[in-house]
Amino acid sequence: MDPLNLVTDPALRPVGETVLAGRRLGRDEGIVLATTTDLVGVGALANHVRERFHGDRTYYNINRHLNPTNVCAATCALCAFAVPLSRRGEGWEWSVEEAVERAARDVDETVSELHIVGGLNPSMTTAYYERLFRELKARFPWIQLKAMTMVELDFFARVDRIPLEEVIARLRDAGLDSCPGGGAEIFAERARRKICNHKTDGNRWLEVARTVHGMGIRTNCTMLYGHVETPEERVDHLLALRGLQDETGGFQCFIPLAFHPANTAFSHLPPTGGRLDLQTVALARLLLDTIPHVKAYWIMVGEKIAQVAQHFGADDLDGTVVDERITRAAGGTAGRGMPRSRLEALIREAGRTPVLRDTLYRPLGEEDPGDGATVPASPTSAISRGASTDRRQ
Numbered sequence: 001m002d003p004l005n006l007v008t009d010p011a012l013r014p015v016g017e018t019v020l021a022g023r024r025l026g027r028d029e030g031i032v033l034a035t036t037t038d039l040v041g042v043g044a045l046a047n048h049v050r051e052r053f054h055g056d057r058t059y060y061n062i063n064r065h066l067n068p069t070n071v072c073a074a075t076c077a078l079c080a081f082a083v084p085l086s087r088r089g090e091g092w093e094w095s096v097e098e099a100v101e102r103a104a105r106d107v108d109e110t111v112s113e114l115h116i117v118g119g120l121n122p123s124m125t126t127a128y129y130e131r132l133f134r135e136l137k138a139r140f141p142w143i144q145l146k147a148m149t150m151v152e153l154d155f156f157a158r159v160d161r162i163p164l165e166e167v168i169a170r171l172r173d174a175g176l177d178s179c180p181g182g183g184a185e186i187f188a189e190r191a192r193r194k195i196c197n198h199k200t201d202g203n204r205w206l207e208v209a210r211t212v213h214g215m216g217i218r219t220n221c222t223m224l225y226g227h228v229e230t231p232e233e234r235v236d237h238l239l240a241l242r243g244l245q246d247e248t249g250g251f252q253c254f255i256p257l258a259f260h261p262a263n264t265a266f267s268h269l270p271p272t273g274g275r276l277d278l279q280t281v282a283l284a285r286l287l288l289d290t291i292p293h294v295k296a297y298w299i300m301v302g303e304k305i306a307q308v309a310q311h312f313g314a315d316d317l318d319g320t321v322v323d324e325r326i327t328r329a330a331g332g333t334a335g336r337g338m339p340r341s342r343l344e345a346l347i348r349e350a351g352r353t354p355v356l357r358d359t360l361y362r363p364l365g366e367e368d369p370g371d372g373a374t375v376p377a378s379p380t381s382a383i384s385r386g387a388s389t390d391r392r393q
């Protein structure tokens with residue numbers, strides 16, 4: 001069906017024509033997409049682009065989370081996870097050995113990725129993670145490590161008083177395969193001052209990502225929405241990510257993160273509704289025309305929205321997870337983990353074809369359905385690592 005037939009808002013129609021012509025959308029068009037009440041129209045346009053990129057495929061992985069510490073030097077108002085340095089006895093600070101043992105409880109040969117992030121703990125910086133990565137790679141040689149946000153890398157460089165490039169090179173040599181996209185929050189200074197004052201600012205977040213990409217490591221990128229930000233600030237955030245992607249090609253997936261207010265300084269705010277969740281996925285798919293993947297992170301938005309989001313622009317559901325602590329601390333109720341069979345069912349029930357992937361979005365195990373869809377070209381020559389399809393390398 002022609003997606004324009006589903007557009008009812010007259011202001012959305014010219015935006016839809018631009019999308020169908022395959023042309024890039026600008027800021028004003030982004031604001032129309034972010035503010036229209038024509039949710040079905042926005043969804044139809046985003047679905048058109050999603051199917052142009054990925055056909056019926058929806059990606060997922062078999063992963064585990066590891067948070068070696070929740071003790072943090074920052075005190076972000078948005079956070080329900082961290083324990084401040086002054087009360088560090090109430091938190092956890094795992095030794096390398098403990099962290100490896102925790103990982104060993106949940107990891108077997110079916111698990112392809114460990115997602116590792118933690119608080120900004122001045123006692124656990126470059127040397128700690130360098131050792132942890134080496135030990136994890138020695139114990140689980142097939143595992144890919146998706147670890148360290150741009151905020152953590154920036155923090156390590158400052159605390160260790162070494163250049164950022166040295167932090168990245170040491171962690172890469174110890175086994176870092178890719179980086180998650182967290183810590184971007186919302187780039188607008190006005191909102192950032194309220195939700196995460198004193199944290200790495202938006203410009204620096206982008207600068208660190210530029211450096212990581214320039215050293216051959218792919219990352220994800222995120223946006224935290226549903227707190228004090230405006231629709232215009234959401235659009236500007238996405239356009240800043242698109243600008244960096246134009247330069248480096250290093251972002252592989254965008255993840256819209258729904259704000260969970262429970263146990264934070266914003267507990268008076270309501271959680272996000274399905275409308276904002278779906279409209280944000282669609283907005284991202286339409287504006288981020290060179291970032292290959294858009295994720296509906298089921299831990300954040302719940303199973304039902306994750307299922308519907310596959311028709312609003314999302315082509316990835318993240319993974320089986322098991323021990324997720326950050327969203328759970330903020331009242332997330334989506335659960336601790338999901339069996340592979342349930343994830344696949346969520347995808348099939350939505351009329352999509354599940355594709356098991358690794359941390360770099362290479363299909364694993366089964367044949368790629370190969371339905372002729374086109375993933376947007378993005379990698380520059382700087383992104384050359386990980387060309388092999390053998391997940392044990």
Ligand code: SF4
Pocket residue numbers: 072073074075076078079080081082118119120151196199
């Ligand atoms: S959001 Fe991150 S940096 Fe901020 S307090 Fe929580 S763990 Fe620390």
